[in-house]
């Protein structure tokens with residue numbers, strides 16, 4: 091695949107998004123970086139220009155707010171030109187106990203991690219020129235592979251996203267739109283600051299490298315690092331009488 095020239099990144103200050111974008115910047119890609127915090131986005135843009143990006147512009151938006159998605163999507167496409175790559179990286183781990191106590195917190199977790207992401211993909215795919223190639227890369231999570239007591243609100247949102255992208259990918263299979271679902275395991279990023287790190291944690295840079303490979307090889311789904319495919323295959327297939335006893 092030839093190097094993409096225009097990349098739209100939603101959630102551009104995410105550690106994984108930055109690691110991925112640096113590698114793309116080195117191939118000469120131009121960026122529109124979208125996120126919540128203007129100062130953080132400006133720092134990411136400066137870094138990408140230093141890595142080789144001919145341009146890296148920024149736009150602030152609450153990406154989880156469904157009301158703004160249609161208008162923002164049109165404005166971003168007009169500003170960047172039709173992107174040949176879109177990375178949707180934003181997300182929030184949330185607090186499972188709080189989501190069980192407080193319906194607003196649960197709704198927020200679903201909106202950030204599922205509803206808004208699905209709406210962004212629909213808005214960005216709508217009215218595209220049918221022959222225009224696109225890699226649409228969305229960061230999900232291994233947490234979506236099986237509902238677990240410790241994080242089933244976040245897990246359900248990522249699981250719903252997984253099903254949504256699977257159907258979307260089938261719908262676009264005969265077109266130049268390639269959809270990649272990225273399923274990281276534990277990654278040492280700001281999202282996991284509060285979690286004690288262990289040997290299963292990967293660096294954002296390792297994830298960035300895996301995403302580059304997945305896009306280049308036109309993978310449909312990528313577990314990153316790869317061994318999470320093995321772990322999740324086992325977890326998915328555990329019989330209920332075993333699974334229900336696990337503290338995971």
Ligand SMILES: NC(=O)c1ccc[n+]([C@@H]2O[C@H](COP(=O)([O-])OP(=O)(O)OC[C@H]3O[C@@H](n4cnc5c(N)ncnc54)[C@H](OP(=O)(O)O)[C@@H]3O)[C@@H](O)[C@H]2O)c1
Nearest residue numbers: 103104105106126153154180181231274276277279280281
């Ligand atoms: N870290 C892990 O272990 C792990 C594992 C599996 C999957 N994931 C997924 O990987 C993706 C990237 O996460 P990361 O690990 O790179 O974490 P991160 O560095 O904390 O990035 C999360 C990003 O999401 C942005 N964000 C959250 N809500 C937003 C909103 N409403 N509008 C705009 N931006 C918003 C944050 O912006 P601000 O910083 O400005 O708030 C931040 O840049 C997420 O989808 C996450 O669910 C992470």
